[in-house]
Amino acid sequence: MVKCKKYYDLLGVPPTATDVEIKRAYRLMALKWHPDKNNHSEESTAKFQEITKAYEILFDKEKRTVYDEYGEEGLHELAKSESPTAEDTASVPTYSMKSNDIFSQFFGEGFFQNTHSKDRKGPNINHELFCTLEELYRGKNTRLSLSKSIICPECNGRGGTKVNTCGHCFGRGRVLIQKQAGPIVQRYESTCIACNGYGKLVMQDGLCKTCNGNLKINQTKILRLKVPPGTKAGDTIVFHNEGDQAFGYDPGDVVVTIKEKKHNYFKRKGSDLYRTVKVDLRTALCGGHCSIQHLNGKWLKLLLIPGDIVEQDGLKVVENYGMPKRRDPSVFGNLYVNFIVTFPKVGELTKENFELLSKALPPGPSLNIPEGAEVDEQVVTAFDPSTHSYKKRKRAHDETRSRGGSSP
Numbered sequence: 001m002v003k004c005k006k007y008y009d010l011l012g013v014p015p016t017a018t019d020v021e022i023k024r025a026y027r028l029m030a031l032k033w034h035p036d037k038n039n040h041s042e043e044s045t046a047k048f049q050e051i052t053k054a055y056e057i058l059f060d061k062e063k064r065t066v067y068d069e070y071g072e073e074g075l076h077e078l079a080k081s082e083s084p085t086a087e088d089t090a091s092v093p094t095y096s097m098k099s100n101d102i103f104s105q106f107f108g109e110g111f112f113q114n115t116h117s118k119d120r121k122g123p124n125i126n127h128e129l130f131c132t133l134e135e136l137y138r139g140k141n142t143r144l145s146l147s148k149s150i151i152c153p154e155c156n157g158r159g160g161t162k163v164n165t166c167g168h169c170f171g172r173g174r175v176l177i178q179k180q181a182g183p184i185v186q187r188y189e190s191t192c193i194a195c196n197g198y199g200k201l202v203m204q205d206g207l208c209k210t211c212n213g214n215l216k217i218n219q220t221k222i223l224r225l226k227v228p229p230g231t232k233a234g235d236t237i238v239f240h241n242e243g244d245q246a247f248g249y250d251p252g253d254v255v256v257t258i259k260e261k262k263h264n265y266f267k268r269k270g271s272d273l274y275r276t277v278k279v280d281l282r283t284a285l286c287g288g289h290c291s292i293q294h295l296n297g298k299w300l301k302l303l304l305i306p307g308d309i310v311e312q313d314g315l316k317v318v319e320n321y322g323m324p325k326r327r328d329p330s331v332f333g334n335l336y337v338n339f340i341v342t343f344p345k346v347g348e349l350t351k352e353n354f355e356l357l358s359k360a361l362p363p364g365p366s367l368n369i370p371e372g373a374e375v376d377e378q379v380v381t382a383f384d385p386s387t388h389s390y391k392k393r394k395r396a397h398d399e400t401r402s403r404g405g406s407s408p
Helices: 007-011 018-033 041-061 061-080 099-107 115-120 132-140 281-286 350-360 390-402
Strands: 124-129 139-151 164-165 175-179 184-191 200-202 217-229 236-239 253-261 264-271 272-280 289-294 297-303 315-316 335-342
Touching: 007 018, 007 041, 018 041, 041 061, 041 175, 041 184, 124 132, 124 139, 124 164, 124 217, 132 253, 132 264, 139 253, 217 236, 272 281, 272 289, 281 289, 281 335, 315 350
Parallel strands: 124 253, 272 335
Antiparallel strands: 139 217, 164 200, 175 184, 236 253, 264 272, 289 297, 315 335
């Protein structure tokens, strides 16, 4: 006479069932309740976990004997005896999360495989690489020093020579936790707190000297990083499977995101470059040349054709002198030059120069004053902030009035 029939009922077998009958029953129930077959509903996930737990206990002769005689309380006591470092075993949920491991033993790794398999990949390691515009134009080769966690090579991730299966999660590393708030029952999966997801407990007298029972060690690795010409801010360079190693997961990736440093002269928009250049009035009107240093390291001589007048804040283009395309470095964007025209300073031109300019330039616009209108004629002078600012004129006016005088 068994004390508890719960796990037998879950598999639909009597307490007298043989190992063969238990295996057959688990196979049928696992196929029926596998989460991938039931759109990963909460009910199917919980049922699948319970079925797997029942199989784990009933197929293990020692656990089955304890369960038949003492029920679930006996299993908790057994877990305590096998895991002397654990605390308060009875308070820890014992639903296994990695039930797919047992399922795979029956049906293979590819059975019911779908997009959820990608969840077995560990987290990525993210880095930022700041590059100058010159480096993004020419390309750059550099090295990235990476510190990551790897499974200890000395103990192969066992943590030591004396290792027991965790009695809380039964070696699965994860548990299903159930909470009830009134009529609402919430189930969610979590890492086993007793073994930190390892599935086993390492005894203190057999700790690995390399990892001290931590299962993993830190390793520094140098990655060779190649930034192709034409790379732009926001582009990523990925080193697959170079991330941290973790039990039950494939290593994540190392993802390097490119950041662009601000340039003193050039601005980038896509594959095009923009640059502001100052030219004197003579060159703007009569043509000539000016020079800039390009991102490729060469000096670029810009020829302004006579007659093609450069307007103030005017924009002109130099084709194929922008950034290279990342997909095809032989193809370039354009360079757009924004011209700022500088005028001669006071005193730089003689009266004769003014007369020559007046004759050479087109006549100015005619005055648009109505006939018979009253007209005041004033000379416009240069603005001097020290004497012409509104605040200073107002202050002088107020001081004059305070002395009893009148403003002019």
